[in-house]
Amino acid sequence: MNNQEHETDVLVIGGGIAGTFAAIKAREAGAAEVVQVDKASVGRSGCSAFAAGVIQAFSPDEDDREDCFREAVIKSHFLCDQEKLEDHLDDSADRIKEMDSLGVEFVKTAQGKLQRQVGRGKFTSIMFHGGYQMMEAMRRAASRTGVKLVDRVMIVDLLTDGGRIAGAIGFNTDSGEVHEFMAKSVVLAAGRTWLKTRRPGHRNLSGDGIAAAYRAGLTLTGFDSGGVNTGPAMYDIGPGNNMYMGSGATLVNADGERFVEKYDPVLKERTELHTLSAACAIEAKRGKTPLYLDMTHIEPEKVRLMRRVIPSPMMMWERAGVLAGDRFTRKIEWVTEGPSVRGGLLVNRRYETTLPGLFACGDAMPSSGTWGQNALAGAMTSGARAGKHAAEYAREVSPPEADAEQISELKRQMLEPLLRKDGIEPDQVLLSLQEAVMPYDVWTLRSEERMSRALKEIESIWRDQVPLLKAYDPHYLRMAVEARNLALVSLLLLKSSLFRQESRETAREDYPYMDNINWLKWVTVKKEGEQISTSAVEVPLHRYKLKPEKGKDLHPIWRVAERQGIIRIEGERVKWA
Amino acid sequence: MGVRKIDVARCTGCSICVEYCPMDVLKMDGKSQKAFIKYLRDCQGCFLCERVCPENAVYCVPVYERRIPLPW
Ligand SMILES: Cc1cc2nc3c(=O)[nH]c(=O)nc-3n(C[C@H](O)[C@H](O)[C@H](O)COP(=O)(O)OP(=O)(O)OC[C@H]3O[C@@H](n4cnc5c(N)ncnc54)[C@H](O)[C@@H]3O)c2cc1C
Ligand code: SF4
Ligand code: SF4
Numbered sequence: 233m234n235n236q237e238h239e240t241d242v243l244v245i246g247g248g249i250a251g252t253f254a255a256i257k258a259r260e261a262g263a264a265e266v267v268q269v270d271k272a273s274v275g276r277s278g279c280s281a282f283a284a285g286v287i288q289a290f291s292p293d294e295d296d297r298e299d300c301f302r303e304a305v306i307k308s309h310f311l312c313d314q315e316k317l318e319d320h321l322d323d324s325a326d327r328i329k330e331m332d333s334l335g336v337e338f339v340k341t342a343q344g345k346l347q348r349q350v351g352r353g354k355f356t357s358i359m360f361h362g363g364y365q366m367m368e369a370m371r372r373a374a375s376r377t378g379v380k381l382v383d384r385v386m387i388v389d390l391l392t393d394g395g396r397i398a399g400a401i402g403f404n405t406d407s408g409e410v411h412e413f414m415a416k417s418v419v420l421a422a423g424r425t426w427l428k429t430r431r432p433g434h435r436n437l438s439g440d441g442i443a444a445a446y447r448a449g450l451t452l453t454g455f456d457s458g459g460v461n462t463g464p465a466m467y468d469i470g471p472g473n474n475m476y477m478g479s480g481a482t483l484v485n486a487d488g489e490r491f492v493e494k495y496d497p498v499l500k501e502r503t504e505l506h507t508l509s510a511a512c513a514i515e516a517k518r519g520k521t522p523l524y525l526d527m528t529h530i531e532p533e534k535v536r537l538m539r540r541v542i543p544s545p546m547m548m549w550e551r552a553g554v555l556a557g558d559r560f561t562r563k564i565e566w567v568t569e570g571p572s573v574r575g576g577l578l579v580n581r582r583y584e585t586t587l588p589g590l591f592a593c594g595d596a597m598p599s600s601g602t603w604g605q606n607a608l609a610g611a612m613t614s615g616a617r618a619g620k621h622a623a624e625y626a627r628e629v630s631p632p633e634a635d636a637e638q639i640s641e642l643k644r645q646m647l648e649p650l651l652r653k654d655g656i657e658p659d660q661v662l663l664s665l666q667e668a669v670m671p672y673d674v675w676t677l678r679s680e681e682r683m684s685r686a687l688k689e690i691e692s693i694w695r696d697q698v699p700l701l702k703a704y705d706p707h708y709l710r711m712a713v714e715a716r717n718l719a720l721v722s723l724l725l726l727k728s729s730l731f732r733q734e735s736r737e738t739a740r741e742d743y744p745y746m747d748n749i750n751w752l753k754w755v756t757v758k759k760e761g762e763q764i765s766t767s768a769v770e771v772p773l774h775r776y777k778l779k780p781e782k783g784k785d786l787h788p789i790w791r792v793a794e795r796q797g798i799i800r801i802e803g804e805r806v807k808w809a
Numbered sequence: 810m811g812v813r814k815i816d817v818a819r820c821t822g823c824s825i826c827v828e829y830c831p832m833d834v835l836k837m838d839g840k841s842q843k844a845f846i847k848y849l850r851d852c853q854g855c856f857l858c859e860r861v862c863p864e865n866a867v868y869c870v871p872v873y874e875r876r877i878p879l880p881w
Contacts, residue, residue: 277831282855364860384833405833428853429877432811435853436831465879468811468854469871516881544856548871568880659850663876672880707833707848 236411238382240267241626243415244619245387245400245441247274248281250594250611251421252370253327254619255379258419261623266379267413271386271405271422271710272436275371276364278423279595280608282433283363284471285541286351286478287608290324294348295355297321303354304603305778307504309736310752311457311600314776315581320602320613327612328358335369337361339540349537351478352502359541363433385411386710387422387440389642390448390590391635397589398632400444401642408650408706410643414634416626417589419618420445424459424595424606425573425721427666431463431470432548434572438714439721441596445577446720449759451586453769454598455575455721455728456755458738459606460509460676465522465565469548475541477501479534481527483512483566485520495792506737509568510789513676514798516568517808524563532558571675573721574599574606575728578756578769583618589625593618600754649712655702658715664693665715665722679741680730687726694719723764728755731766735787741806744790748780810872811854817843819866826858826867834858850874 242258244251247270255268268274275281290300304317328346332338339347339359348356360366375381387402391414399413425439446452462483463470483501485491495511496503503511512523535558539546549555554562577585577592579601585592594611602610649655668689669675674682698719703709732755734740734747753768773779786794790806793799799806812834815826822842827835835858836847844866846852852874859867 272831272833273828276829276857281831281857364857383828406836432854432856467871468873513880521881544860547856547859548854551869552871570880659875663878666878670878670880676880707851710833711851 234409236409238267238411238413239631240265240413240415242266242417242419242619242622243399243413244268244419244421246270246278246421246423246594246596247371248278248421248423248594248611249367249370249608250596250615251419252367252374253612253615254419254421254593254622255374256377257616257619258623259377259379261620263623263626267382267415268374268379269382269385269387269402269413271384271440273383274374274381275367277436279434279437280611281363281367282471282544283366283608284474284545285359285362286357286474287328287360288351288353288355288357289328289609290321292325300355302778307353307605308600309746310773310778310780311736311754311771312603313600314778316602319581319617320610323613323616324609327616331366331370334373336366349478350502351474353499353504357474361540362543364544382411386713388444388646388713390418390444391638392448392587393632393635395588396632397587398634401639401646403646403706403709405706405710408709412639414632416629416631417591417622419622420577420590420592420596421594421615421618422596424576425718427571427669427718427722428662429666429670430567430569432468433471439573439717440714442576443717443720445585446724446757446759448587450590451578451756451758452575452724453578453754453756454600455573455724455757456732457574457599458506458570458675458678458729459572459574459599460568460570461505461572462509462512462566463569464525465567467548467552467554467564469545469552472538472542472545475538476525476527479527479530479538481525481530484524484526485515486522487520491515491520494796495789507789509570509676510739512566512568513672514793516672517677518798523566525566526563527560528562530560535559568672568676571669571725573725575724576601582621583614584621589629591618591622646713647709649701649703650709652700652702656697656700658701658708658711661693661697661701661715661719664697665690665718668693669722669725677739677741678729683726683730687730690719690722690726694723724757727764727766728757731755731768735790739787739789744787744801744804744806745784746787747784748782749784752780810849810874811852811856811869812846812849812858813868813870815844815846816866816868817841819864820844821864823863825861825863829857829861831855831857
């Protein structure tokens with residue numbers, strides 16, 4: 233197969249909002265050449281292009297900074313990086329202003345101010361006309377700034393030169409042509425990992441950047457955090473939960489009871505995702521399914537706003553016969569959905585990873601990275617900073633040396649599934665992984681026994697199926713590489729989740745306490761030979777403004793469940809009533 | 810399922826849907842010079858192709874193509 237070689241100052245991998253801001257800022261910071269590569273098309277893939285129209289962006293005019301700061305830290309259960317959070321709050325409003333001037337269409341009041349509305353959590357959000365419009369404007373802005381866009385090239389591995397980054401290697405998913413990129417610095421912005429599960433908009437994200445970084449020996453963190461959401465059981469429709477909940481949607485169990493308010497009497501269904509998902513999972517454990525999302529009472533005016541902010545999902549509801557005109561016509565069966573992996577590359581305050589010259593931003597970082605959550609706001613601010621720092625780094629160093637042996641070995645491994653005559657379909661691997669990880673009592677309500685069983689299954693998929701993945705053509709090669717990466721990330725998930733022996737973001741039945749004495753730590757993973765080495769780094773709270781009370785408390789979810797008589801605690805374990 | 814059909818009578822072969830599809834599901838047919846659904850199983854059901862087609866030639870449905878396990 234043919235080779236295409238590229239040389240650049242800064243290479244940006246990923247065309248979401250983080251990568252696009254990184255590319256634009258790298259150019260603005262003086263990088264002569266910036267190449268941005270996407271396995272689909274820049275601005276038309278990833279979570280950003282399908283985002284559900286809301287940004288929880290801090291506004292110095294509207295919000296109380298200290299209050300926002302405290303809320304973000306508490307929501308992250310004290311795991312978020314408080315220094316980066318300060319930087320994020322410094323930058324947020326400027327990034328929104330820039331997006332406005334670059335052509336992103338925000339919902340505005342008659343006076344031309346950004347309109348705000350409640351959604352998930354305590355703070356209000358601003359709204360825009362869907363991810364597609366936002367990212368079209370950002371793609372055009374990147375082109376105008378002189379960023380060279382390379383579409384349909386899937387990056388598979390990182391290239392290194394001694395102890396620094398040298399570039400990346402991938403292939404064109406249409407022609408199969410191999411692309412080698414040599415770069416002085418690289419920004420990894422390839423998003424996070426989803427297991428191609430329920431709801432559209434994220435099935436193009438298979439942890440490729442994370443897996444490439446792991447293979448290159450970088451330190452990663454945050455895979456113990458059980459990213460979850462909720463969604464329709466039967467319809468392939470999404471996203472939009474923030475708008476639904478903000479507009480007054482309610483969740484009821486099989487008895488018609490509004491159960492979420494037991495866990496969060498103030499925010500109710502607008503509660504943060506971990507609480508919402510755990511509440512749903514507990515209802516399942518109690519046999520109170522099916523659960524339903526009810527939007528039939530939402531006023532026509534709010535439905536019309538939803539049509540502007542989440543146009544695609546609203547089209548889908550209409551086509552499913554659930555939305556007619558300005559009204560939802562029936563309740564929708566609702567389930568937990570996940571995992572939406574929240575792990576990523578460990579970065580310092582300059583967004584530099586443990587490999588010099590390699591920067592990471594947006595969802596390629598752990599959710600603890602900026603803002604305590606993976607969302608547009610943090611992706612914008614981290615992307616812009618990462619791009620600027622990558623340009624500064626590139627200015628200081630000479631071009632890297634290509635390591636011919638490394639390139640040829642990575643190329644061989646990358647193309648191997650194409651050579652296999654008999655082998656396993658990527659779909660088979662995918663379904664096996666989903667069946668191991670998706671059950672609510674593996675991922676949302678956890679125990680060592682169930683997670684160990686899932687880990688064993690994934691280890692056998694990794695050992696017996698992944699080496700046999702077969703590809704018929706470059707499209708299937710993409711699917712095969714994605715399946716391999718998803719299997720690897722699933723291993724990181726379960727290893728990390730087993731390692732954290734407490735309940736924090738996610739509730740464990742065998743460790744029901746939130747343990748601020750031993751577990752104010754980030755769980756890290758790294759490749760050691762062929763093994764995954766897991767360890768923990770203290771969150772540097774001594775440097776941070778907000779510090780939690782030292783102590784060990786029953787996790788809030790379990791506290792409510794205990795009060796309700798759903799569980800009791802016996803011998804430091806949860807027993808179901 | 811996601812993408813359900815491309816109406817060949819309406820398709821002018823502008824290839825916009827092919828350029829936008831994030832999952833490489835759609836391709837141009839060399840002979841007819843029209844878009845066609847090549848890798849249906851990998852469609853992520855995002856409706857982007859339908860939204861960008863200038864000729865209203867694409868029709869999508871919110872139905873799963875694959876079996877995705879339920880959490881309970
Ligand atoms: C459906 C959905 C809706 C959401 N809605 C909202 C919302 O309304 N508000 C909010 O604040 N947050 C929302 N979120 C979260 C938010 O969208 C993300 O946190 C944010 O978009 C992340 O941006 P990013 O640039 O880091 O990654 P992404 O936007 O995911 O971009 C990653 C890019 O990398 C590319 N890529 C991946 N692998 C490779 C590879 N191997 N080679 C080359 N390129 C690759 C992808 O094609 C993609 O373009 C939503 C998330 C999802 C999934
Ligand atoms: S966008 Fe519409 S008209 Fe253009 S190729 Fe696709 S289906 Fe045909
Ligand atoms: S619905 Fe989305 S993934 Fe499916 S063919 Fe259309 S653009 Fe591609």
